[in-house]
Amino acid sequence: MAVKLNYREYFKEEALPLMWCAGCGNGILLRAITDALADLEIPPHQVVVSTGIGCWGKADDYMTTHAFHGSHGRALAFATGIKLGNPDLHVIALMGDGDALAIGGNHFIHAARRNIDITAIISNNFTYGMTGGQYSPTTPLSYKTTTSPVGVAEPAFDVCGLAEECGANYVARSTVYHVTQLKRFIAAAIQKKGFNVVEAINTCPTHFGRRNIPGDTVEMMKYIKDIGMPRSRFEKLDEEEKNKYLLTGELVNRERPDFLSVYREINPAASESGRGEGK
Amino acid sequence: MSRPEGIQLMEGNHACAWGAIDAGARFYAGYPITPSSEIAEVCARELPAYGGTYIQMEDEIGSIAAIIGASLSGKKSFTATSGPGFSLMQENLGVGIYQEVPCVVVNIQRVGPATGLATQPAQADVMQARWGTHGDHPIIAISPASVQEMYDFTIRAFNLSERFRIPVILLGDQVVGQTYENIALPDPGSLEIVERKKPTVPPEEYLPYQPDENLVPPMAAYGDKHILHASSTCHCETGYSNFKYGTNRQLLNRLKNKIYNYLDEIIDVEYFGPEKAEVTLVSFGSASRVCKYVVGLAEKEGIKVNLLRLISIWPFPDREVQEALAKTGACVVAEMNQGQVINEVNRVNTTNTPVHLASGIDGELIRPEIIMASIREAVK
Ligand SMILES: Cc1ncc(C[n+]2csc(CCOP(=O)(O)OP(=O)(O)O)c2C)c(N)n1
Ligand code: SF4
Numbered sequence: 145m146a147v148k149l150n151y152r153e154y155f156k157e158e159a160l161p162l163m164w165c166a167g168c169g170n171g172i173l174l175r176a177i178t179d180a181l182a183d184l185e186i187p188p189h190q191v192v193v194s195t196g197i198g199c200w201g202k203a204d205d206y207m208t209t210h211a212f213h214g215s216h217g218r219a220l221a222f223a224t225g226i227k228l229g230n231p232d233l234h235v236i237a238l239m240g241d242g243d244a245l246a247i248g249g250n251h252f253i254h255a256a257r258r259n260i261d262i263t264a265i266i267s268n269n270f271t272y273g274m275t276g277g278q279y280s281p282t283t284p285l286s287y288k289t290t291t292s293p294v295g296v297a298e299p300a301f302d303v304c305g306l307a308e309e310c311g312a313n314y315v316a317r318s319t320v321y322h323v324t325q326l327k328r329f330i331a332a333a334i335q336k337k338g339f340n341v342v343e344a345i346n347t348c349p350t351h352f353g354r355r356n357i358p359g360d361t362v363e364m365m366k367y368i369k370d371i372g373m374p375r376s377r378f379e380k381l382d383e384e385e386k387n388k389y390l391l392t393g394e395l396v397n398r399e400r401p402d403f404l405s406v407y408r409e410i411n412p413a414a415s416e417s418g419r420g421e422g423k
Numbered sequence: 424m425s426r427p428e429g430i431q432l433m434e435g436n437h438a439c440a441w442g443a444i445d446a447g448a449r450f451y452a453g454y455p456i457t458p459s460s461e462i463a464e465v466c467a468r469e470l471p472a473y474g475g476t477y478i479q480m481e482d483e484i485g486s487i488a489a490i491i492g493a494s495l496s497g498k499k500s501f502t503a504t505s506g507p508g509f510s511l512m513q514e515n516l517g518v519g520i521y522q523e524v525p526c527v528v529v530n531i532q533r534v535g536p537a538t539g540l541a542t543q544p545a546q547a548d549v550m551q552a553r554w555g556t557h558g559d560h561p562i563i564a565i566s567p568a569s570v571q572e573m574y575d576f577t578i579r580a581f582n583l584s585e586r587f588r589i590p591v592i593l594l595g596d597q598v599v600g601q602t603y604e605n606i607a608l609p610d611p612g613s614l615e616i617v618e619r620k621k622p623t624v625p626p627e628e629y630l631p632y633q634p635d636e637n638l639v640p641p642m643a644a645y646g647d648k649h650i651l652h653a654s655s656t657c658h659c660e661t662g663y664s665n666f667k668y669g670t671n672r673q674l675l676n677r678l679k680n681k682i683y684n685y686l687d688e689i690i691d692v693e694y695f696g697p698e699k700a701e702v703t704l705v706s707f708g709s710a711s712r713v714c715k716y717v718v719g720l721a722e723k724e725g726i727k728v729n730l731l732r733l734i735s736i737w738p739f740p741d742r743e744v745q746e747a748l749a750k751t752g753a754c755v756v757a758e759m760n761q762g763q764v765i766n767e768v769n770r771v772n773t774t775n776t777p778v779h780l781a782s783g784i785d786g787e788l789i790r791p792e793i794i795m796a797s798i799r800e801a802v803k
Binding site for chain 2: 209413
């Protein structure tokens with residue numbers, strides 16, 4: 145019988161200690177991903193993580209899979225080439241909210257529109273953690289950050305709503321508090337063909353929490369726990385109440401054909417894995 | 424369409440695309456821009472038949488990112504653009520250089536800055552090709568002057584990029600890109616094609632940024648059992664980020680030396696005209712074609728002129744230019760910009776040879792009379 149894989153196969157233990165702050169949820173998210181990969185029994189060499197630049201973008205430092213750590217906002221564009229260069233790979237893009245939706249927003253909407261077979265795992269901590277806690281496109285209206293000292297004047301993006309609207313095949317939102325659920329969504333996203341998005345609501349006690357959530361990192365975690373709400377309860381709220389919560393769960397699960405399947409269907413010779421000699 | 428064979432009347436951009444395919448390119452990502460778009464069009468039409476893939480990205484930032492990704496997955500990859508797109512590519516060009524990713528970036532130059540004269544030729548991205556991305560770095564750029572060279576030099580660009588694990592810039596312009604000329608397409612089997620060196624050690628011993636004796640690390644592909652960790656953060660031989668004192672110095676020096684210790688394999692120039700002359704023209708790309716005509720014009724006026732054509736622009740052919748300056752009475756640098764290569768010529772001008780500029784910035788091939796005027800000035 146084959147030996148069951150363990151998260152340690154994907155986790156680079158020698159790189160400990162993690163660079164992330166105490167109370168940061170990035171470690172939990174990393175564990176959820178490595179656990180999901182182990183459950184799916186995908187060997188590390190068949191996985192490429194394409195990471196952004198930011199606190200969460202450092203995740204590749206702690207992984208044993210193939211990795212590409214490129215430039216801020218471009219993880220999905222690199223991932224697109226990686227996937228098309230070798231379609232057999234499981235390509236996972238790890239991005240912060242700034243990475244995915246500010247500087248990388250254009251790549252995000254087009255990756256979703258193309259429905260290219262990439263799993264995007266977005267750590268949404270509502271701020272730019274790495275650069276010192278400035279506001280991001282997901283900072284909730286009126287919340288304080290280092291560049292919105294009296295509150296941000298812009299409304300926030302709904303990451304999952306955007307992904308759905310643009311055409312992603314699978315969209316789910318969970319939090320780093322709900323680890324088992326988070327892991328389940330990540331595994332489902334990796335297994336499914338197409339552009340699949342998992343938004344992990346994350347803590348940044350150092351920057352976001354300190355300015356907006358009274359109390360310590362435990363309070364930050366409680367905030368994360370309470371802000372997420374499953375559809376059954378969310379639908380019962382009135383419109384104003386809905387703004388205070390984030391809908392969690394599997395929000396989209398559909399069967400749009402992915403980019404490569406369509407490309408190969410209309411270009412039959414393209415499926416010969418790069419060994420064709422032309423006509 | 425089947426691959427054209429033998430002698431063909433062909434557009435430069437088409438020749439470039441066929442050169443790439445013959446060099447083994449199987450992935451193209453790009454964003455349309457005049458005067459380069461025909462390269463994308465040929466790739467979209469032809470690559471599938473070779474088992475390759477064409478993708479039109481959302482912008483040029485994404486285009487260069489995608490070719491870097493595909494190259495790391497083991498496919499020879501390229502993109503083509505012009506000024507505005509080349510500007511957008513600068514950030515990730517540095518990523519490709521730092522992470523040692525073989526790929527080719529074709530820049531069919533047009534008049535800038537900004538939108539400029541969007542359909543007309545210039546050679547004003549010479550310094551951007553050298554220093555456009557931030558930080559210390561080497562780069563290789565070569566400059567074709569004909570449709571034949573659009574084909575030949577594209578293959579050479581791929582070979583250099585595979586040999587040295589570095590993005591190579593094919594610095595063309597609207598004239599070489601969109602001119603139709605007869606070219607001779609060789610039998611693909613007769614071509615000398617360079618492939619990146621693969622690791623020979625077992626997977627558990629593989630360090631993706633451990634250089635070989637020629638300072639270039641053997642390259643695994645994503646999906647191989649040899650794990651490839653490629654990072655844009657300062658990294659050691661493992662590929663993982665490393666912030667120890669000395670790591671950055673070691674890495675930057677190796678990136679530089681892997682190119683500058685092997686200039687003999689890269690530097691290429693062409694000499695045209697009499698060996699000894701009163702005036703030596705230094706030029707490159709389409710402007711150098713006009714220079715060849717001007718050598719004859721000057722002779723009719725009784726002025727002995729020859730030409731040093733730079734084929735490789737970066738690294739700059741320091742020694743060849745220096746020697747030419749030492750042997751001549753005066754030098755005229757003919758380029759389609761306000762003076763970029765001339766600064767490099769002056770940098771190596773240890774003999775204090777008078778150097779004049781012939782500058783073509785009118786959105787057309789530089790006129791012979793502009794060069795002649797500078798020659799007359801030089802012999803006054
Ligand atoms: C082109 C560019 N602009 C700005 C930066 C600086 N920068 C680094 S990380 C970052 C934001 C990170 O925020 P996010 O993506 O939300 O990730 P987090 O750090 O919160 O995990 C910024 C702006 C950069 N590296 N590159
Ligand atoms: S700054 Fe915030 S996001 Fe970054 S490691 Fe610290 S807690 Fe985590």
